Structures are given as C-alpha cells and as structure tokens.
Amino acid sequence: MTVKDKKFDPGQLTEMAAALAAKPYVPPADNLPDELKKLNYDQYRDIRFSRENGPWYGKKLPFEIQFFHLGSLFLTSVPINEIVNGRIHPLKYSPAYFDYGKNRLNTDELSELGYAGFRLHNPLNTRKYYDELVSFLGASYFRALGKHQKYGLSARGLAIDTAVQTGEEFPIFREFWLVRPKRNDKSVTVYALLDSPSAAGIYTFVITPGENTVMDVDAKIFPRKEINKLGIAPLTSMYLFGENTKNKFDDHRPEVHDSDGLLVLNGNGEWLWRPLDNSKYLRISAFVDENPKGFGLLQRDREPAHYLDFEANYEQRPSAWVEPVGDWGKGWIELVEIPSQQEIHDNVVAYWVPREKAVPQKELHYRYRLYWFTKLPVKKVPGDITATYTGIGGVSGMLEDHKRKFVIDFDILNMQKEVEKGIATLEVSASEGEITGKHLMYNPVTKGLTAYIDFKPNGKTSELRASVVKKGKNISEIWSYQWLP
Incomplete structure (x- = not known):
C-alpha cells in the first residue's frame, strides 16, 4: 500500500486512511518464508542490524534509522518509506543491512521481504554515540527514551475493546513514512498508517529527544463500524509486585515493576495518584472527567536499593505523560490491571475513553503531547x-x-x-x-x-x-x- 504519487502530501495520507476505512478490512498477507517463521528466540536475536550499512549512516544527520528483521514473533511485513526533499522513496529490504550471525538464510528469497519495524538513534546521552531513542515494533506499539533511561513501558496508537468479554482488538501500523532530517534538525517526523477490523487512521509523530523526549502526536481516526470501547493515547506497562502487593512472590527482589502508579490531572485541576497493584482479580478503574489536562503511568520510585536488580535497572525506566491538546470532551481515564505471575508480561493499561461512541465514517481527531521522562515535565501541587x-x-x-x-x-x-x-x-x-x-x-x-x-x-x-x-x-x-x- 503506497501513495499514488511520489510527491509527498500529508493530505493524501489522510485521504488514504479514509478510503481504507470505507472498505472491508483485509488482514496483512501471510507470505513469510517458513525459515523465518520457525526462528526461535535466540536465532532471531542473532540477526543484527549493520549500522555502517544503514541508509542514514555517515551523513552527519542528527538521527539514524535501523530496521527490525522479520521472523519469530514478528511476522507482519511493514513497508517503510523516507521523504527526501518532498518526494517519497521506499526503503526496500536489503541483506546488506543485516548480520545474520549463525543463521543460514536464503537471502535470495527475501528480496521483497520488507521489515517488522524500525528504530531511530540519536546522540542522546553523549555526542560521540548514537543511542537508541525510539522504536516502532509490533501492532501499533512504540516506545521511547529520555536521557539516561532504559526501556520500560510502551505506548500504542489505539486501543479497542480492552478488557471487554468479546476480546481485545489490536490495530497495526500498516505503513510508515519518515522525513529524512537535515543536519541541524532538532526533531524528526514520522507518519504512520493505522489499520484494524474496526478502524483506520493516520498518525503524525514529531519526536524531539532530550532530558525528556517529547512526541507531538496527531491522530486522525476513521471508524469502520461502531466501536464498543475506544482507547485514546494508550500506555502499557508491567507491575509485578511492590510495597503494597498483597499476594507475595517468592523473589529475592523487594520490587519488580516498570511503573508504580497512575497520575491524573483532571479537568477540575485535581491531582490524583492511584498506586498500581497486582491482585488475584482483574481490576478496571474509571476516572470520569471532562477535558482532562493529563494522565500518565509513572515510575516514581528511583532508589536502586528498592529493586536490587542490577541488570534490569528498574529505577531507570521512563515514566510517560499524556498532555491533551485542545478539548477532549466528556469521558473517562480507564486503568486496567491484569493479574500476572511473570515480569515478561505487560499487565497494566491506561487510556482515555470518549463518552460518545465511535460511529462508521465519522472522523475522530485527537492531538496530544507525549512525554517520556524521569522528572514530571509539568508544574503541580507538592505532596x-x-x-x-x-x-x-x-x-x-x-x-x-x-x-x-x-x-x-x-x-x-x-x-x-x-x-x-x-x-x-x-x-x-x-x-x-x-x-x-x-x-x-x-x-x-x-x-x-x-x-x-x-x-x-x-x-x-x-x-x-x-x-x-x-x-x-x-x-x-x-x-x-x-x-x-
């Protein structure tokens, strides 16, 4: 799926998303070679991107792009394009981009393969090294880092029917367009086409790295049908146990979590803190509001002695804060906490649910600023x-x-x-x-x-x-x- 003309026009992407929503949903093609589908965890990890061969390497740009290979758990091919001087250039698959390690793959069969996703690097912590800054990989998941942080929680483009008995729907980012940055650019822009059985949409991300990395997000969503529960600006994290956990774990570590609480600034200016929990039962909490001013999943505890895990370094995980731009109307911030026995599973989700139901072909437009931070980037009451x-x-x-x-x-x-x-x-x-x-x-x-x-x-x-x-x-x-x- 590509735009009709090689000249880039953001309006054409919006038209593409609207036209896509007007048609029945077609799932991604399942044409991945069996040798990639059968890769186990270690075999997949042995495929590494060759930075020196990357399309933005050596050009003295403020960002570099690297691709995730398809295989193992990542089976959906996602076209990735770059925009240079206002014109679109597909970034086609090339074996030269990868070191396959001990894997013996027939690269001749992979020429039209595509990628599972991508990540952007930037000299975030030091001018001499391009640190990983943000990654887009799997469904509509993405995550980012500020200075001196390690990956923890994730965000998603859209949540549909989370914690509903009929089952959750996971939209995917179907195609990407990245504007190749110029040498003095402070930000990089990514466009993403979202698709699912219930909706299509076009997303714009303007990503600015720093002490707190900031994403300015513009989401235009076109429902295919009425949606029972729509989750805007969803955040996903892991909470296994902490100070307030009642069901004990046989673990030498005092605490294990990527986030320890939900912080809300409601439309009335009240600051609410909900400590996360991992109980025996599913928890669903709704914070009814009108025009919320912000919400986020925070990792507030920054003391290494409270975790005693010097490999995971949970105290270095970022917090994320969603700051709506404009009025979001009536609805509620929903927190879902899912019982979990392992730290490898995300079991916490938070998002905004509009009170008005999404109906077919009626465009929904949401803008927000997403901060990835250690210190909260907005002024608040003490306490x-x-x-x-x-x-x-x-x-x-x-x-x-x-x-x-x-x-x-x-x-x-x-x-x-x-x-x-x-x-x-x-x-x-x-x-x-x-x-x-x-x-x-x-x-x-x-x-x-x-x-x-x-x-x-x-x-x-x-x-x-x-x-x-x-x-x-x-x-x-x-x-x-x-x-x-």
Missing part, C-alpha cells in the same frame, strides 16, 4: 505520594484481620508544626465499608508526612480516597485506591 503500604488493620500485634491498614507517605516537607497543631489534617473517605481510624504524623526518616488509615470492608468493592488538607485546600495529591473483596 507527591511516594509509597503505599498495606497490611492487617488495627493495633500492631493484635491481628484484627477483619480490618486493613493503609500507610501512605507524602512528600510534604517542613510541616511538622502544622500537623502537631492540627492546621494540616488528613481527609479520608470510602465509597463502601467504614474508615475506623486515621492519623497523620511527621515522618522523621523521610522528613515528610505519613498517614495511617484503618479500613473495615463490608464485602463490596470500595473506592478509597485520602489527602492532606490545610485551610480547606488540598496540599497533596489525592490518594485513590480500589479495594476488592
């Missing part, structure tokens, strides 16, 4: 929630197992006197069950504040909220927790 602990409620040692205790650390400094005088207080609520005790105190270890909450469940799902208040105003994030019986 970050840095940890949540859970255990048996009541007095320590009394085994009041009909209650649960929640201990919350707030990063609010210089508040000891206000707490002791009752000027700063703790507000707590539960939609079901009973709050039987609450206490706020100065923490001499963190120099912040720690809240202690006793909760008596009543056998129903309960939404708990807590915040530190001074003179009637929140001076902390709002702690939000879903209790499942």
